[in-house]
């Protein structure tokens with residue numbers, strides 16, 4: 001998902017281009033402002049963190065671009081996490097999306113599922129059948 005900061009900064013094309021050039025396939029794509037309920041459900045694993053409210057406010061402040069990305073194996077989430085880079089901007093390597101374009105961890109441009117099961121859960125949330 002391109003988060004609101006990515007849309008605000010005009011980086012959606014750059015991010016989508018990197019996904020395509022990697023050889024991954026965009027199966028679904030939808031731009032929308034998520035409801036608070038959707039943002040809360042999306043980040044439910046962080047519900048007990050001190051930054052949860054800030055995270056939900058951030059994700060709902062403007063449009064995001066939600067995508068379903070498919071690769072040849074069951075490891076697409078892992079390939080995407082490589083493209084995206086580490087969560088903390090101090091660790092995100094140049095060459096990754098966060099490493100090249102993000103300067104603050106709170107606004108690090110992209111969300112990527114962190115496991116196959118997370119991807120299944122998140123796809124059902126964002127693209128209900």
Ligand SMILES: Nc1nc2c(ncn2[C@@H]2O[C@H](COP(=O)(O)OP(=O)(O)O)[C@@H](O)[C@H]2O)c(=O)[nH]1
Nearest residue numbers: 051054055086087105106107108110111112114
């Ligand atoms: N405000 C705030 N946001 C944070 C902090 N740590 C992480 N985040 C944000 O919360 C998102 C979710 O955290 P996490 O699942 O650990 O990272 P990700 O899977 O790499 O996106 C991150 O992408 C950051 O945007 C923090 O300490 N404060």
Ligand SMILES: [Mg+2]
Nearest residue numbers: 111112113114
């Ligand atoms: Mg995460």
